[in-house]
Amino acid sequence: MRANFIFSEVWIGLRRNLTMTIAVIITVAVGMAMLGVGLMINAQVSMMKDFWYDKVEVSVFLCTKNTANETCKGKAITAPQTQALQKQIQGLPGVEKVFYEDQVAAYKNFQESFASNKALVAATKAEDMPTSFRVKLINPDNYQPIVQSLTGQPGVAQVLNQKDLVSKVFELLDKLRGGAIVVAVVLVLAAALLIGNTVRLSAFNRRRETGIMRLVGASNLYIQLPFVMEGLISGLIGGVFAAVLLILAKVLLFEEIGAQLTRGAQIGWNDVASVITLTMAIGVVICVLASFVTLRRYLRV
Amino acid sequence: MIHFDNVTKAYANQNRPALDHVSVDVDKGEFVFLVGPSGSGKSTFLRLILKEERPNSGAIHVAGKDLGRLSNFKVPHLRRRIGCVFQDFRLLPNKNVYENVAFALEVIGKPRRFIRKVVPEVIELVGLEGKAHRMPDELSGGEQQRVAMARAFVNRPMILLADEPTGNIDPATSIGIMKVLDRINRTGTTVVMATHDAAIVDSMRKRVVELEDGKIVRDQSRGVYGQAY
Numbered sequence: 001m002r003a004n005f006i007f008s009e010v011w012i013g014l015r016r017n018l019t020m021t022i023a024v025i026i027t028v029a030v031g032m033a034m035l036g037v038g039l040m041i042n043a044q045v046s047m048m049k050d051f052w053y054d055k056v057e058v059s060v061f062l063c064t065k066n067t068a069n070e071t072c073k074g075k076a077i078t079a080p081q082t083q084a085l086q087k088q089i090q091g092l093p094g095v096e097k098v099f100y101e102d103q104v105a106a107y108k109n110f111q112e113s114f115a116s117n118k119a120l121v122a123a124t125k126a127e128d129m130p131t132s133f134r135v136k137l138i139n140p141d142n143y144q145p146i147v148q149s150l151t152g153q154p155g156v157a158q159v160l161n162q163k164d165l166v167s168k169v170f171e172l173l174d175k176l177r178g179g180a181i182v183v184a185v186v187l188v189l190a191a192a193l194l195i196g197n198t199v200r201l202s203a204f205n206r207r208r209e210t211g212i213m214r215l216v217g218a219s220n221l222y223i224q225l226p227f228v229m230e231g232l233i234s235g236l237i238g239g240v241f242a243a244v245l246l247i248l249a250k251v252l253l254f255e256e257i258g259a260q261l262t263r264g265a266q267i268g269w270n271d272v273a274s275v276i277t278l279t280m281a282i283g284v285v286i287c288v289l290a291s292f293v294t295l296r297r298y299l300r301v
Numbered sequence: 302m303i304h305f306d307n308v309t310k311a312y313a314n315q316n317r318p319a320l321d322h323v324s325v326d327v328d329k330g331e332f333v334f335l336v337g338p339s340g341s342g343k344s345t346f347l348r349l350i351l352k353e354e355r356p357n358s359g360a361i362h363v364a365g366k367d368l369g370r371l372s373n374f375k376v377p378h379l380r381r382r383i384g385c386v387f388q389d390f391r392l393l394p395n396k397n398v399y400e401n402v403a404f405a406l407e408v409i410g411k412p413r414r415f416i417r418k419v420v421p422e423v424i425e426l427v428g429l430e431g432k433a434h435r436m437p438d439e440l441s442g443g444e445q446q447r448v449a450m451a452r453a454f455v456n457r458p459m460i461l462l463a464d465e466p467t468g469n470i471d472p473a474t475s476i477g478i479m480k481v482l483d484r485i486n487r488t489g490t491t492v493v494m495a496t497h498d499a500a501i502v503d504s505m506r507k508r509v510v511e512l513e514d515g516k517i518v519r520d521q522s523r524g525v526y527g528q529a530y
Contacts (some may be wrong), residue, residue, distance in 0.1 A: 215380065217381030217382075218409055
């Protein structure tokens with residue numbers, strides 16, 4: 001096996017079909033990038049689920065002087081009512097922990113959450129904050145009975161299940177992931193067909209050479225390898241571009257836009273690296289397979 | 302060396318078989334002319350030796366191998382022991398003489414040192430010394446055919462098949478081509494040449510096998526092209 005002979009053949013083939021090669025590279029790059037983004041969203045979502053579902057609580061907001069809710073009838077909750085409510089919540093089945101968030105603590109949290117919006121923080125005072133019970137559940141999915149039994153209790157303004165809010169975000173992300181993967185599948189299909197066409201053109205351009213190779217007894221491997229290598233190299237270059245796109249996606253999409261949502265649960269560079277490795281492997285395998293299948297049809301050996 | 306035993310080959314969509322129960326034996330070192338009108342089965346005969354086609358019935362042995370039992374995987378190794386020359390030369394137009402000959406060795410993975418040694422030898426054998434760096438379009442038809450013969454012979458095949466090698470060449474130049482084929486034959490290589498060229502067959506006085514409508518109608522040692530009917 002003479003490597004430089006094979007490589008010079010591959011180089012000639014790629015150069016002759018330059019436009020087709022570029023088309024293949026672009027399709028593979030975009031397709032693999034979409035697949036990679038889908039996989040990254042997937043990793044991000046499962047990470048966020050772990051992070052958030054561990055923290056979601058049922059918030060029981062209590063009436064204060066300024067609460068506008070009808071159930072409060074304009075009166076603040078009294079101290080005995082608060083104590084009774086806490087006992088009642090602790091007695092409910094499925095409750096793991098209850099803690100009381102007073103106005104000062106609520107204001108502190110509010111300041112942290114809206115640190116970027118200074119005007120809002122300045123306009124809000126600690127007295128505007130509601131007091132609440134934060135109820136941590138043993139099983140966050142089993143919130144229904146707790147919400148039902150607490151709604152309408154005296155002194156309770158509103159019962160809010162945080163999981164409902166978080167779930168909406170996850171649903172949106174799941175849709176994005178699904179979309180990215182559908183686009184990826186379509187592009188991968190297009191890439192496979194394009195590679196088939198490129199290899200066919202290559203085989204036609206080099207029919208003299210392959211004819212003589214057959215005649216003088218070159219092995220099938222020797223005849224087919226340059227064509228398969230063309231597919232492989234296009235796939236690899238496409239994969240490198242996809243990797244660049246994925247790194248950009250990590251920096252621009254996941255770190256900038258996603259930072260608010262993800263907080264501490266940001267996917268790391270090792271996740272990105274494994275996604276890149278996987279997409280590159282898939283890209284190369286598809287390119288090589290497409291080359292092989294086309295060769296079987298168009299290059300009789 | 303080549304042994305056909307009752308071989309029949311019919312192509313699809315043709316009512317008459319290209320070869321019809323052909324049996325023939327060619328010994329090692331023989332020089333055989335294959336003559337007959339167009340469509341008489343000469344090319345099919347050569348293609349069957351290369352296992353480019355499969356016979357419908359009968360057995361073919363080439364260089365001691367039963368082609369019917371030879372797996373596809375081993376066909377390239379069979380072809381390495383058979384050289385081929387054609388009417389249309391089949392040279393690579395973007396490679397010079399040396400590269401065209403060397404190509405045949407490169408693609409079967411021969412080491413470069415070996416190629417550097419044998420290619421000039423065989424270029425000299427076919428009488429093209431000094432023209433190794435010419436491109437095919439700078440050569441006459443006869444010279445191009447010599448390049449093709451050099452390429453066919455460079456791997457020292459046991460058998461050389463020539464399909465009308467003088468078909469595109471004027472009679473005077475053809476004599477030179479035949480001298481090269483004779484030289485190759487003298488090294489012990491079996492030569493089978495399909496031809497229409499009566500003058501060449503008559504002058505060489507070698508074995509003649511005549512095909513007509515896929516049947517052998519004559520097999521004569523030291524024969525001529527057309528019998529005195």
